[in-house]
Amino acid sequence: MSISHSWQPKTALLLALGMTSTAILGISASARAVSEPYTIGQVFSQSEERYDQIENSLVVIPAGAVIPVQYEEAERIIVTPEETAPATLTVAANIRSSSRELLIPAGSKIEGELQPAEDGTQFVAQELILDDRDRSIPVDATSEVITETRTITKETNPDILKGAAIGSVAATVIAEIFGEIDFLEVLGGAGLGAITEVLLQGSEEAEVTVIDPNTELDLTLQSDLSL
Template sequence: MYSTVKSGLALTLALGTIAGAAAPMIMVAPASAQAAFSDVASDNWASPFIQELASRNIIAGFPDGTFRPNDPVTRAQFAAILLKAFPNAPRVNTPINFSDVPSNYWGLQAIRNAYATGFLAGFPGGTFRPNDNIPRAQALVSLSNGLRYASTQPADSVLQVYTDASNIPGYARNSIAAATERRIVVNYPDVRFLNPNQVATRADVAAFVYQALVSSGQVAAIQSPYIVGQAPTQPQAINIPAGTAIPVRYDRADKILLAKNEPQPTPVTLTVAQNIVTSDGTVLIPSGSQIAGQLTVSQGAAQFTASELILANGQRVAIAATSDPITTTETVRRGASTGTILKDAVLGSAAAAGISAVTGDRNIRAEEVLIGTGVGALAGLIFGGDRVDLISIRPNSDLNLRLTSALTLPRS
């Protein structure tokens, strides 16, 4: 059976193609250039592990600025990562030549080093299988063996923490138990499932290797809910960055009409139209939450400004967000039917007064007016004439919001 790789952080190998074979392009860019990848959002579960390794030039990304966290890792690539992560690992074996690793193979030295340091071994028949994707169980066994870890308790007892412990291969049980005790194991999305026979991704390997460095005292610990055995942390705040779009709807009417001389802001409450989620699907703002704010009119344009977010659980949070300005107008002429105008619409107070003055209808109901101010008190705002131009807002499309500053939510 194979032994495992001792330490290998060079996980961020960018794959190129050399003579038809996959070969890693280890991009040794400075930390400032490699610390962020376009496809690894700050809220990605593996982001802290990836960024920490990248800042130490142990892993790197691809020329297009991506990391490709879900791509698999081959045994040769894993050996190269170990060489970068544990360059001073002591040798315990005499290097050998594997029959399927030619002398001009890009990963020859990394493979020979991984064998010599006890991190990885070959297969019967003297092969190494360098292009095989490495399973999660193999990667963990490699790290545990290379670092000379042994479980202090019976393996079966330690492995009870995993719901799928019965799927762990026999050769791997003692070493994975040791890795578990040392908090090297990181399971996403469910910490209870090891998925030992699943191919390890670049994100998985980054997490395993970083935790191996933590276990050997070479780097500081990272808090993550996916590290097996790590004590849970206190809830932390969630920050949603400025510029985030929030789609909304207005449940009261299909249209809002405002006069261009509305005397005061018009209070309106909107509803979040769809879940606001992280890149991995975690819901931050659930659909159905409400956003309270007001419509104001300035220089012929209406705009909604949000002030409070009411989450579905009743929690209230201050929010700073605005809609785009709305300048679409609708003209109401003398003789128009108020029934037609008011169908599926609500009005600002000045708009109600204007419609009443032009149409002669003094029976606009209070529930049709957004702030319920009597139209008689506002009639003086309308200076006669046979028409009134109103700002026409279709709230389900016109009032979608964008955060103007970061929104901080308590983590539940």
């Protein structure tokens, strides 16, 4: 899979309100922008009494729905194909029902890990932290698998590393090629940081995965998400 592809609109199939209220629905979006919210269908209730209890009802976003995300800490992420690295993504657009109820506000955080998967690297979400509520929700969602890799050698332009978030394993092998690497910030305690200085030296090479997190990490729910 090319890592240069742009985000494409996708569809979802079902939204449930509570245990008994369901509706057929679709997701629509015109562009990646907070001002252009995702729309997730119309919610129907089987009774007025049930509708009156909406605040206490369980809203379910169905498996297969897509959550657009971005990564605010760096322009790109670099890891080795075998590496597991923590990362926190940000929901890029408001997600609403077709009745305009806000389900997931833009700016909400999704914590998880970049993990090896199917001869590539994949983001696996673990927790959704809603921006407008003081609580977090377990979430089962993954990005597509990024399979394209790049070989880093001493001839590689080190500018590719500047402004990147680099996994601790990738940083170690890259340091063997380029020498000293100064980190502006280390994230997650396990080694995602921003490169500020690279001193060239060495002669080895390293295979890495270079990820554009703003186009390649949109998340697809693998199971229903209860809000």
